Amino acid sequence: MLTTRPRGTSDILPGEVEKWQYLEELTRQVCREYGYGEIRTPIFEHTELFHRGVGETTDIVEKEMYTFTDRGDRSITLRPEGTAAIVRAYLENKLYSLPQPVKLFLIGPMFRYDRPQAGRFRQFHQFDVEVFGSNSPAVDAEVIAMAMDIYRRIGLNNLELHINSVGCPQCRPLLRQKLQDFFRPGLQELCPNCQGRFERNPLRILDCKNQKCQELSQGAPTTLDTLCPECATHFQQVKGFLDTAGIAYQVDNRLVRGLDYYTQTAFEIMTRDIGAQSSIGGGGRYNGLIEACGGPPTPGIGFALGLERILLTAERQGVAFPISPGAGVFVATVGAEADNTAFSLVQELRRQGIPAEKDYLNRSLKAQMKYAGKLAARLVVILGEEEQARGVAVVRDMQAGDQKEVPLAGITDYIKSLSF
Structure with a gap:
């Protein structure tokens, strides 16, 4: 229907969009303080980028991408996440020639064909942060601290930070073998997706939401059981930096995240205030991703925060956003001559940076006040025929309930003096 939006999308209307603007500006301010520069990538990319960059065995690639063939017979996909696109831009624009590490952020819509529910949409918006060029555990701790800092400034509470290490190509083969040995006796009881993952990436079985798969995975080997010395040391150092920063966390040895590119540190930020979809952000390290996308070996780490989920959590927790009213000054008129003066005054106030509005429907004065x-x-500001003749206007303070006459010649300066 022409009057119905597609399922899993939403209209962000005046009165609500101001919350989005506040949230976006807050994240930009934090990025400025942490030294991150904004990047804007296309909403669609070549499909192969996500196959290679996100992972063939992920739910995103297997079931959720919006993919189509364009008129040039090319396979195109609406971006389902931000990291792969930023990696592509990093390589294509030779950002590796900049001083390292390179710190970038992106704010924008993502698209996944998912089952819509509270906090989950088919078009959703993410704040994405990426750091390229450093393997320091201090960088891991910085991006985690940055995410938690954003939530703190918004005013969210009751958050849980879960962290884990998912190893690296050196220690993954041992974990792979242990997981296959563990799941092989019950292989036929796993869901069809996990049966396919058994050979390709058995670690993904731990992330399956199927109840039977969750039951069968109880007691399975975890990433922490098989970490190589380098990964174990890295994880210990990440925890040490978080301890130094006073950031509370829980080690969750079943946390693997939903994307294949993660190595070493993985983290997720949870809340109990938005129902089953309790994650409101997360990320991790991906030291092999840039190489998988055709670039030189380059360490990387990042996170993504879902804006819809942040706003839903804020609503559930009763967090108020400091949103200013849309119209600071309203100019009410009586008579055609006063209307001309009002139009001029409104334009002058706007030029001075003062939000101003007037009546455009020829309402009565009472209706204009309402x-x-x-x-x-x-x-x-009330402009009537009598006030116009005397060269004054009545300025009424709607909060205090008092009013005074002000000469028209100095009314803009008077209004500015009231801390506009």
Whole structure:
């Protein structure tokens, strides 16, 4: 239907969009303080990028991508996540020639064909942070601290930080063998997806949401059981930096995240306030991803925060956003001549950076005052025929309930003096 939006999408309307703007500006401010530069990538990319960059055995690639063939017979996919696209931009634009590490962030829509529910949409928005060029565990701790700092500034509480190490190509083969040995006796009881993952990537079985698979995976070997000395040391150092920063965390040896490219540190930030979809952000290290996408061996780490889930959590927790009213000043008029003066005044106030509005429907003065109240105007300037003749206007403070006459010649300066 022409009057119905596609399932899993949403309209962000005036009154709500201001919360998004506040949240986006807050994240940009944090990025400035942490030394991250903004990047904007296309909403669609070549499909192969996500096959190689996200992983063939992930739910995203297997079931959730919006993929189509364009008129040039090329396979194109709406981006389901931000990291692979940023890696492609890093390589294509030779950002590796910049001083290392390179710190980037992206804010924008992502697309996955998923089952819509609270906090989960088919078009959703992410704040994405990536760091390329450093394998230091201090960088791992920094990106985690940055995510937690954003939540703190928003005012969210009751959050749990879960961390794990998922190893590296040196220690993964041992874990792979142990997992296959563990799951082989019950292989036919696993869901069809996990039966396929058994050979390709048995670690992904631990992340399956199927109840039977979860039951069968109880007691399975974990990543922490098989870490090589280098990965074990790296994880210990990450925890040490988090301890130094006073950031509380829980070690979760079953946390593997949903993407194949992760190595070593993986983390997820959880809340109990948005129901079953309790994750509101997460990420980890991906030291092999840039190489998998055709670049030189380059360490990387990042995270993504879901904006819809942040806003839902804020709503559930009663967090108020410091949103300013849309109209600071409303100019009400009586008579055509006063209307011309009002139009000029509104334009002058706007040039001075003061939000201003006037009536455009020829309402009565009473109706205009009611409309000004709906706009949450702080001041109402009343211009009638009598005031016009005397060269004054009545300025009413809608919060205090008092008013005074002000000469029209100095009314802009007077309004500016009221801390606009």
